[in-house]
Each structure stands twice: as C-alpha cells, then as structure tokens.
Amino acid sequence: MKxxxxxxxxxxLFALALxxxxxxxxxxxxxxFQNFGGFxxxxxxxxxxxxxxxxxxxxxGQPNSPATPDQILQDFDAFTNQFQxxxxxxxxxxxxSQRMQQQFGTQVEGDPSKGQWSADGQQFNYNGVEFDxxxxxxxxxxxxxxxxxxxxxxxxxxxxxxxxxxSDTGQTAFKPETGGAGSYGGDxxxxxxxxxxGTTASANPGQAAAQGANQQMQEVSQAMGIVQQFLGLFxxxxxxxxxxxxxxxxxxxxxxxxxxxSASIDDTTLAYMxxxxxxxxxxxxQAKTGEVNTKTTAKEITAKNVDLTVPEQAHLTIPEQETxxxxxxxxxxxxxxxxxTNTAAINSITGxxxxxxxxxxxxxxxxxxxxxxxxxxxELTVYxxxxxxxxxxxxxxxxxxxxxxAIKFQGQKIxxxxxxxxxxxxxxxxxxxxxxxxxxxxQHFTNKDSLLTDYQGIASVxxxxxxxxxxxxxxxxxxxxxxxxxx
Amino acid sequence: MQRVSQxxxxxxxxxxxxxxxxxxxxxxxxxDKEKNxxxxxxxxxxxxxxxxxxNIQTFISDCLKETTLSGLELVGIQGGYYQKxxxxxxxxxxxxxxxxxxxxxxxxxxxxxxxxxTQLSLYIDDxxxxxxxxxxxxxxxxxxxxxxxxxxxxEGKITITTTLPLTIKNxxxxxxxxxxxxxxxLESELNDILTVADYITQSHTExxxxxxxxCLTQLTKEKNLYVDFIAFAPDTTLxxxxxxxxxPDPYIFQFLNRYKVEEDKNEI
Numbered sequence: 179m180k181x182x183x184x185x186x187x188x189x190x191l192f193a194l195a196l197x198x199x200x201x202x203x204x205x206x207x208x209x210x211f212q213n214f215g216g217f218x219x220x221x222x223x224x225x226x227x228x229x230x231x232x233x234x235x236x237x238x239g240q241p242n243s244p245a246t247p248d249q250i251l252q253d254f255d256a257f258t259n260q261f262q263x264x265x266x267x268x269x270x271x272x273x274x275s276q277r278m279q280q281q282f283g284t285q286v287e288g289d290p291s292k293g294q295w296s297a298d299g300q301q302f303n304y305n306g307v308e309f310d311x312x313x314x315x316x317x318x319x320x321x322x323x324x325x326x327x328x329x330x331x332x333x334x335x336x337x338x339x340x341x342x343x344x345s346d347t348g349q350t351a352f353k354p355e356t357g358g359a360g361s362y363g364g365d366x367x368x369x370x371x372x373x374x375x376g377t378t379a380s381a382n383p384g385q386a387a388a389q390g391a392n393q394q395m396q397e398v399s400q401a402m403g404i405v406q407q408f409l410g411l412f413x414x415x416x417x418x419x420x421x422x423x424x425x426x427x428x429x430x431x432x433x434x435x436x437x438x439x440s441a442s443i444d445d446t447t448l449a450y451m452x453x454x455x456x457x458x459x460x461x462x463x464q465a466k467t468g469e470v471n472t473k474t475t476a477k478e479i480t481a482k483n484v485d486l487t488v489p490e491q492a493h494l495t496i497p498e499q500e501t502x503x504x505x506x507x508x509x510x511x512x513x514x515x516x517x518x519t520n521t522a523a524i525n526s527i528t529g530x531x532x533x534x535x536x537x538x539x540x541x542x543x544x545x546x547x548x549x550x551x552x553x554x555x556x557e558l559t560v561y562x563x564x565x566x567x568x569x570x571x572x573x574x575x576x577x578x579x580x581x582x583x584a585i586k587f588q589g590q591k592i593x594x595x596x597x598x599x600x601x602x603x604x605x606x607x608x609x610x611x612x613x614x615x616x617x618x619x620x621q622h623f624t625n626k627d628s629l630l631t632d633y634q635g636i637a638s639v640x641x642x643x644x645x646x647x648x649x650x651x652x653x654x655x656x657x658x659x660x661x662x663x664x665x
Numbered sequence: 666m667q668r669v670s671q672x673x674x675x676x677x678x679x680x681x682x683x684x685x686x687x688x689x690x691x692x693x694x695x696x697d698k699e700k701n702x703x704x705x706x707x708x709x710x711x712x713x714x715x716x717x718x719x720n721i722q723t724f725i726s727d728c729l730k731e732t733t734l735s736g737l738e739l740v741g742i743q744g745g746y747y748q749k750x751x752x753x754x755x756x757x758x759x760x761x762x763x764x765x766x767x768x769x770x771x772x773x774x775x776x777x778x779x780x781x782x783t784q785l786s787l788y789i790d791d792x793x794x795x796x797x798x799x800x801x802x803x804x805x806x807x808x809x810x811x812x813x814x815x816x817x818x819x820e821g822k823i824t825i826t827t828t829l830p831l832t833i834k835n836x837x838x839x840x841x842x843x844x845x846x847x848x849x850x851l852e853s854e855l856n857d858i859l860t861v862a863d864y865i866t867q868s869h870t871e872x873x874x875x876x877x878x879x880c881l882t883q884l885t886k887e888k889n890l891y892v893d894f895i896a897f898a899p900d901t902t903l904x905x906x907x908x909x910x911x912x913p914d915p916y917i918f919q920f921l922n923r924y925k926v927e928e929d930k931n932e933i
Contacts, residue, residue: 592877595875596873596875598902610879613879616879630878632882636886636890636892637882641895651758651759652759653903654895654905661907662914
C-alpha cells in the first residue's frame with residue numbers, strides 16, 4: 179500500500195511537470211491530446227540506440243518497447259519536438275470513437291486515426307470529410323460511420339440513404355469543352371456550300387468537340403473506375419456518394435428533409451451511386467459551396483451550385499437556385515433515333531398558337547425520363563452525352579448543348595447558332611413549353627455536322643444541301659428538293 | 666292555202682347555203698385572228714406569220730413582263746441587288762452573279778425596299794432593249810429612247826411602270842405606243858421576303874451569335890415563306906428565303922452572313 183501511494187504521488191508530480199513543460203495555462207494547452215497516460219504506446223524507445231522513436235522496430239528488426247515516463251523525461255525535448263504528434267494521434271485513436279459518438283451522435287467503427295481534430299476540438303476532419311456541430315445527429319435515426327483502411331468513410335442511415343466518402347486522386351464532373359473548329363481536331367474545313375453546289379467535303383467543325391466529348395467520357399470512365407475500385411468494399415448499400423478528389427471538403431448530414439443524405443461540398447467532386455452500385459451522377463462544386471441532397475422517396479436529388487454529370491446522358495450546370503434532378507433516364511442513345519447519313523424526313527404537325535402568359539411550372543427541375551429530358555427554371559445548362567427523343571424546356575437562361583450546338587431557351591424564345599455547327603447527339607423533338615407551335619428536330623449525322631428542322635418544314639439550319647434542280651450554279655437545302663419535283 | 670312554187674324553194678335553200686358558208690368563213694377568220702393574237706413573238710417568227718400592229722404592241726408588253734421576271738429572279742439570287750454592293754461573294758460559275766453579304770462581321774449591307782425597287786428598275790431599263798430587239802419582223806420597225814422604269818413593291822405584288830414611248834413603223838404607217846400606259850402588275854411575295862430578310866439581319870444587333878429560331882419560323886410561316894440557313898464557309902452562312910406560291914417554280918432570295926470565328930470560343 180505504501181508503495182502504491184508513493185507511485186501515485188510520483189505520477190501526479192510527473193504529470194504536473196509535463197503539463198507545465200507543454201505550456202498549459204489554465205484550461206488551455208498548446209497540444210490537443212486528451213489522456214497522456216497512454217502516450218507511451220504511441221511513443222517507443224529504441225534500447226539499442228537509447229533514444230525515443232516512433233518506429234516499431236530497431237535497426238536489427240527487434241521490436242521497440244513503449245517508452246516509459248522516465249525515458250520520455252530523459253529526452254523531453256525530443257519528445258515535444260518530434261514525437262508529440264505521434265502521441266497525439268495515438269491518443270486520438272483511443273478516444274475518437276467514443277468522442278465522436280458523444281460529440282456527433284454517430285456510431286463509429288474502424289480506425290479514425292487519420293483524422294484531425296480542430297484546435298478548438300469542435301470539428302473533426304477525415305480526408306476532407308468534416309464533422310461538426312451541424313453534423314450532429316439527434317434522435318433515433320443517426321447514421322453509423324465506418325472509417326475504412328483505404329481512407330474512405332461509410333455512412334449508413336437508419337432509414338435508408340447511405341453514403342460513402344473516399345479520398346482518391348480521381349476527378350470528374352467537368353464541363354465539356356465546346357470550342358470552335360479545330361479546338362481539338364486541328365484544321366478540318368467546315369462543310370460548306372460554295373456556289374458551285376459541289377459536294378460537301380466534310381468538314382466537321384464539331385469533330386473536335388466530339389473528340390473532346392470522347393475525352394471527357396474517358397475521364398468519366400476513369401472516375402467511375404475509381405469509384406468501382408472501392409464499391410466492392412461496400413456492397414449492400416442502397417445509395418452512396420463518393421468523394422473522388424483529394425482536394426476540397428465534403429460535409430455530410432443525415433437524414434435530411436427527404437430522409438436521405440445531404441452533402442455540402444467545397445472544391446471537390448462526389449459520385450452518387452444507386453443500389454446497384456451504378457454511378458448515377460457526379461457532382462462537382464462550383465466556386466461557391468455546392469449542395470446535393472438525396473431522397474429516399476423518389477429517384478431524385480436536389481442540388482445547387484454544382485456541376486453534375488449523369489454518365490452517358492448529360493452534364494448539367496446547376497445554379498444557385500435549388501434544382502430538382504430526376505434520374506429516370508436511360509443511358510445511351512435510343513436505337514430508334516440513329517445517326518443519319520443524309521437528311522431527315524420532316525413530318526408536319528398541327529400546331530397551336532404561341533402561348534402568351536400561359537401558366538407553366540417554372541420551378542427548378544431537370545428530369546431524365548427514359549430517353550426524354552425536361553428542364554424548367556433558370557440558369558440551367560445541360561450538355562447532352564446521348565441522343566434524346568424529347569427535350570422540353572421552360573424558363574430563362576436554359577442551355578441544351580450537343581457538341582458545338584447550343585440551344586438556348588429564353589422565355590418564349592429558342593435561340594439557335596447562326597453558324598452551322600456539329601451536333602454529335604441529335605434530339606428528335608425540341609419543344610419550348612412557352613411556344614408549343616414551333617417544335618424542332620436536331621438530326622445528327624455520321625458525315626455531316628447537323629440539321630435542325632422545324633416540324634412544319636418552314637425553317638432549317640444545316641449543311642445538308644444539293645444543287646438547284648434548274649440552276650446548277652446554285653445550291654438549295656436538300657429538304658427543298660421536293661418543291662421543284664412537284665412543280 | 667297558198668302553194669309555194671318549186672323555184673322559190675330552191676332560191677331559199679341557196680340563200681341559206683350562202684349564209685352558212687359566209688358564217689363559217691367569218692368564224693374561221695376570227696378564230697385564226699384570235700389564234701394569231703395569242704401567239705407569242707417566237708411562234709410568229711417560227712411560223713413565218715406576219716404580225717399585226719396589235720401583235721407588235723403585245724410583244725412589247727410581253728417584253729416588259731419577260732424582263733421583269735428575269736430581273737426578279739436575278740435580284741433574288743443576288744439578294745435584292747442588280748449592281749454589286751460593297752461586299753459580295755462572286756458566283757464565278759454563274760455568269761458573273763454574286764451573293765451580297767447582308768451582315769459581315771459587324772458591317773450591315775441589307776438593302777432597303779426602295780433600294781431593291783431601284784435595283785430592279787435599273788435591271789429592267791438595261792435588259793428591256795435586248796428583248797425589244799427580238800421583235801424583228803419584216804415591214805416593222807421599232808424606234809424608242811432609253812426607258813425609265815419605276816418599280817413599286819407592295820404586299821403580294823409588284824408594279825412595274827416603264828416610261829418608254831415607242832414608234833412602230835409598218836410600211837408607210839406609223840403607230841405610237843406608250844409602254845407607260847401599260848403598267849405591269851405581277852403577283853410577288855418580295856415584300857414579305859424583304860421583311861423576313863430584314864428581321865434576320867437586324868436581329869444581329871441584339872445577338873450576332875444566335876438567332877431566335879422559333880421567332881423566325883413563326884414570322885416566315887405567317888408570310889407563307891420558307892427559310893434555310895446553309896453552311897457556306899466555316900465563318901459564313903447562306904440564308905435562303907423561298908416562296909412557292911406565286912410562280913411556277915419556287916422563288917429564291919438569298920444572301921450571306923459572315924461572322925468572326927474565335928477558336929475555342931465558349932458560346933455560353
């Protein structure tokens with residue numbers, strides 16, 4: 179008993195000396211470790227070299243032993259200068275699980291030791307995934323957090339909505355380049371209709387952009403590959419979000435108002451996966467903090483301030499206005515809407531008058547439904563990565579872009595480029611909900627740039643032309659040939 | 666009852682026969698005359714038929730119509746111009762024809778309606794003598810000064826009034842014919858075509874990269890026209906307006922728009 183009392187007094191004196199040595203004054207200390215009593219397991223002593231170390235073995239491969247307080251005191255400067263961090267991390271490893279449960283309400287599994295607490299102890303950052311007071315879960319539906327050996331973090335909510343975050347070097351969610359002729363493909367004279375009415379030497383100003391799109395698809399594939407690498411680790415999750423870049427941060431809260439997960443992202447990219455572990459979209463933060471919210475009630479997300487890529491369908495630019503994105507689209511082109519090698523037929527339709535003052539739904543939305551796309555709201559941009567059968571839009575500053583062709587919706591107006599450009603992905607019917615009378619088809623070609631025609635055969639924009647039937651020195655749009663045949 | 670003698674009956678039949686023959690002869694005479702009046706200049710020449718003064722006057726009026734139609738076609742191909750404007754593309758394979766640039770990298774050159782009227786008038790005054798020279802028949806001589814034409818383009822029609830006092834000499838007989846007393850009115854949608862062309866051109870002031878395609882479609886449809894933007898060069902679009910309601914063949918009116926093309930320019 180007597181020896182025990184002497185030992186305890188010695189330890190108290192040692193602790194007091196250690197605190198003073200580290201500059202603690204009052205309640206504030208310059209380091210953050212919580213229970214230095216265990217530090218000896220984080221700092222080792224090399225008996226061969228008679229010095230502190232954080233290496234598990236000495237030069238002869240023999241295991242180093244945990245440093246004793248005496249050994250630390252012998253070389254306290256080395257401890258404070260070199261090994262304090264190791265000690266801190268070890269301390270954190272010991273206390274993180276319990277502390278995170280207390281502080282953020284999340285059940286923790288795995289090793290969170292790669293994370294860092296903020297100086298004030300209010301935040302925990304794990305490879306850019308931040309936990310703070312706003313992340314605190316209250317109630318009975320708190321997520322379970324697992325820190326994985328590969329540096330990723332899994333979140334699984336109690337009521338669906340699961341998320342996986344991972345640090346990696348991959349990147350995605352980019353905006354396709356829409357440069358002019360030759361931006362990627364070098365010089366390639368544009369298809370032209372010189373007065374002689376000769377054949378078009380095909381020319382493809384958009385070939386470059388198509389190459390750009392291919393390049394981007396490769397990047398998407400790479401990013402998807404990165405995601406797939408760790409997908410196998412987390413089979414069984416209904417939906418997931420993956421952070422695909424080392425840079426930036428992503429802050430997750432759950433459940434959100436839709437019962438799903440909410441991600442607040444800065445300067446990084448997330449991948450959202452469905453229950454089949456297929457990537458539904460990538461979300462990249464813009465200049466401002468982006469937000470993505472998943473839903474458990476519908477195959478939808480809401481987002482703002484992010485660039486989204488729906489693989490093999492479209493790339494979207496989402497503004498500050500919260501926008502709902504429905505993900506019921508079908509990847510790839512509709513086999514019934516193929517590339518043409520000539521000109522497309524035009525079917526007449528019975529139209530209505532321009533709708534003035536019609537009440538339309540101008541809420542923010544982008545809906546992928548099979549091979550159709552519906553867009554509403556303002557400041558939305560969709561880069562198509564496939565053909566679409568119907569593109570319906572209503573709102574302001576809405577852009578639908580296929581290769582070099584950007585179609586803009588401004589209220590009742592549909593704005594179209596004055597120069598003929600390459601559109602690698604056609605759209606069978608383009609409708610401005612505020613002018614249902616005039617609908618258009620954008621036909622894509624294997625060997626030509628594009629042809630836009632309205633469904634009543636009134637207007638066309640394209641490089642599909644032929645020589646004038648009666649004046650060989652002139653050219654006409656090929657769709658007009660029948661005018662001369664019937665006369 | 667009085668009995669008619671056999672001699673009297675023969676007389677009646679002879680008179681009736683003479684009347685019938687005379688009627689038939691007159692019918693054939695007028696039929697042939699009308700037929701001749703309906704013949705055009707080439708048919709008279711080909712058949713070696715000697716025209717009348719009336720025929721010659723018809724030929725002169727026909728010349729005005731023929732020249733006006735060819736002028737309409739030419740100014741359509743040349744975007745409303747007969748004489749070359751400042752900026753144009755040479756159609757070297759089409760008898761020196763050209764296509765004007767209505768918009769050329771910020772430079773506007775679309776003609777006003779008055780300019781098109783003037784250009785068409787100039788063409789008619791230049792080309793009419795070539796047609797009149799073809800009215801070349803034995804015993805007929807035409808003398809005339811330089812013509813002065815006034816063209817008016819209106820909704821659905823154009824009116825051509827050519828001031829040209831002609832003298833027609835036929836052997837010892839002289840007949841004056843004033844073409845200005847026979848103004849020509851032709852069905853034409855040139856007025857609407859110019860309206861649509863003006864819309865396309867002026868819309869550059871608002872946005873020189875994009876055009877409101879459904880606005881243009883709607884306007885073109887209301888005017889019963891068609892519009893095609895055809896790739897002409899990497900920086901140039903051929904705009905073709907077509908009407909298919911007033912003439913046997915579709916009528917073409919075309920012009921060019923040229924733009925500054927910046928590499929890697931993001932259009933958004």
